Amino acid sequence: MVSKKEIARRRTFAIVSHPDAGKTTLTEKLLLYGGAIQVAGAVKSNKIKKTATSDWMEIERQRGISVATSVMGFEYQDTKINILDTPGHQDFAEDTFRTLTAVDSVVVVIDVAKGVEPQTEKLVKVCRMRNTPMMVFINKLDREGKDAFELLDEIEQKLELNVIPLSWPVGMGKNFKGVYNIYYKNLHLFTPGKQVVEAGIRFDDIRDPGLEDYLGDDAERLREEIDLVKGVYPAFSKADYLSGKVSPVFFGSALNNFGVKELLDVFVEIAPPPQGRESDVRFVQPDEEAFTGFVFKIHANMDPNHRDRIAFVRVVSGVFRRNTNYLHVRQNRKIKFASPTAFMAQKKSVVDAVYPGDIVGLHDTGNFKIGDTLTEGEILHFKGIPSFSPELFRYVVNADPMRAKQLAKGIDQLMDEGVAQLFTGKQSGRKIIGTVGALQFEVIQYRLEHEYNAKCRYEPITLYKTAWFVSDNKEQLEDFRMRKRNQIAVDKEGREVFLADSPFALQMAQEKYPDIRFYFTSEF
Template sequence: VYGDLNLNDYLQGNTAPVFFGSAVNNFGVKEMLDTFIRIAPTPRPRHTTVRDVKPEEDKFSGFIFKIHANLDPKHRDRIAFLRVCSGKFSRNTYYEHVRLDKDVRFSNPYSFMARQKEVIEDAYPGDVVGLFDTGNFKIGDTLTEGEKFYFTGIPSFSPEIFREVINKDPLKTKQLEKGLMQLTDEGVAQLFTQFGGNKKIIGCVGDLQFEVIQYRLLQEYGASVQMNSLPFFKACWITSKDPKKLDDFVKYKQANIAEDKDGHLVYLAQSEWFLNTERTNNPDIEFHFTSEIHK
């Protein structure tokens, strides 16, 4: 039915191989893994805010691309997943956390295969390492051997579905705040706070994500919430070279202004027409549909 896989098209991202099998019945799993090892690209240079980092460099560097809270609910652990980009990552070695400007050390770095995990001594470019996190990491954070830069190309995308989070149990406010912060740190949803207020707004790209968040808030944090739909079409990060113009825009559009978790201003548009109108009427305001994660 299909032609042979063109490896060059695959490596350029134009096509993708599809495997058929069953993990439960252990059918096709070995073939898929063997093929992955055979055709997967080798580690490639990555762009940073300073220079390109090559995998064959001697000094270690890597970035956090995923965070998962409560991987083991019994221990309330939080794992940050690090992709090694250059050099060699070693256990019990101090590395610089660039955003926090401090040294960090990991005594129990893990590698994962399905539900199994094991402590590793070292890792190399292309490897993914699981690091225990007590809240020090965000997606996009960079670790190095002392050089200060951030890996680029790790965007935060604009959500298109928005719901207000209503706390159904005021006695669980602290648990709700913690749950919202940790679950949105994972990157599948974004948390906004109404500008000048306390209204919590979650933005996602699909309805199912709201159900997952609501379930996990209750099961993992004991926080029962109600999620009310909001009439917003798109979230855009806003900036301007003229601070006064930006302040005026925020003042007049306060009902549509929110802040993300990092304090960046966001404009919530009710429709595409409203968004296009504001962009036309405010040429000094820049509307961004992604926010680069390296701050």
């Protein structure tokens, strides 16, 4: 069996939030505690050259947002922590949805002033569907914001989470004095601009008159609020958290490195170790002897000098070992990997053994696509790694005829990352790019020019939705293909797709051809 100790000491989680809630800043501070970086990047200013460690693509540095999921691993208190920092921007939600299939728990970051925002609602809904354990970090307490109780009510209503505060703020904005840690029963005082976190002052009983020495008049208010918290919210149960029934809440200011250590310490103590995954054949447990894993992300050009593609694989069971033959289930062939890598943002190091819960990067020459499974020989596929029907479409046109080869290669590789989808018209042969968000068109254009030395431009196309279609009724299928021949394309895998130009056109097709099944995600 795989070393249970190695499995038990791992924590793999994602940080999710609406853009600008402070997610990347929180990631930075967590990395500082793990000694993974020595200085935090100034993510707030695009003018400052020190950008966030997790935002390493050139376009991310320019815009100050995360557009690709970064994977970072570090050690803290004999625990191996793997953070997956996800894009907050809604145009990259698909990347985030897939990343959530590779983690065992989630930290949700909420801005104290803005409260629960739309993108957070969407992402939390995905986590709830999977019963993923969630912690909440309410950020930016050094600024004026919503009342703590009001914010907890908003989280319960909008995110449908049952919250339990494990820390509590003393004031906020200009009057922010610190945080009382309910879980560890100690008080942390806030000093603006001070990045060094000192040990908390122990208060087993907040009735202790010594509290006044630190908080003055705010001491009595803290006592009242803690009494109210204990009266309104149930006592924390680790079992309820692990089953996704309750979500612990912490308060702090990531930019000031305040409240982050408390969050990390409790996280290490209560967050789940690597969990098993459901496959199409059976449930796979992490402590099984045989290695299994799945590809949840592909990134082209992590090093533009070498044009390399990396497939990110979540190890589900067993131990992944270097230079060992593994079965690529979809292609039904054995592959071995000479230099599997572990990540610290874009810094990579070759590893010999990778345990359940860890993320390993495999150099890829075009063998992998998102959702692929690797095993030691067993035929199984892990479930639930979707590819969505795009919502926005453009014709893509070569803007430099001398660079047709580079453009074709660039589009081919970028589509493998899953940020967008490519459809080729069966009749016209024209290429159409479909995305979930408008910003992706910009990112694709930028990366084609800067990473592949190819230029493209876009032309408009009127499209409502794409739908994959299959049928056992050959007559209906042939009739549909003939009548809709100008509205049929093939995707990158050669599967036929119906290009519906309006909701009415799609509805009519569904009614007229009842034996044809139309799908809006590629998992069918």
